[in-house]
Amino acid sequence: MGVHLDGSCNGSVSRLEMIEGPSGRRQRTEAERARIAAESLIPGMRVADIARKHGTTRWQIYNWRNKLRSGQLMVPESLASLPMFAELMVESDIATVPPPRVLSEVEIVVGDVVIRASAGADEVHLTRAIRAARAAMS
Structure with missing residues (x-):
């Protein structure tokens, strides 16, 4: 709930307006915070992009990441059981790798x-x- 005071500078209030409703702050569950923090840890993902995508700030995501690492936030079991893929690294210098041995069939x-x-x-x-x-x- 917000309060808006409108009046003169001499200290008297001529009108008091009460604004009810959501304050604009988003309440996220711990599971949502952990999921967003885990998403930001994926290689190649930028925290700024994740923050923009989820309507949050970078500092919140960094805070949630720290909590995730320290065990204060837990990734939901449904998300933790999903398969994760490692980033594929391909080296272009083929000359240093010996050719594969062809086995007789x-x-x-x-x-x-x-x-x-x-x-x-x-x-x-x-x-x-x-x-x-x-x-x-x-």
Whole structure:
């Protein structure tokens, strides 16, 4: 409730107006505060953007973040159980990474000769390799 005084400067009041209704301050539950604070901790999110989105101030969000970290605010169980994703980091320097080793999927044994081929091996090449191994044994 607000009070508005209208009158002269000599101390007497000529009119007293009572304003009722909401004060303009928003009352948030602890769950809302924790959810907003947790949202501001997501990598890449800016506190100013979150404050603007939820109609609050940056200092309130920083205060709620501190309370969240110290355990004075708790994230609701429904929000805490949601899957969170880690940020993907991709390095552009491929030269330092050794090439992945291709594992054989097919292993053909002809006598003492073992022929290993990947899944994408050409049938014609495999046939030639098998014939060559058989010819070498005779």
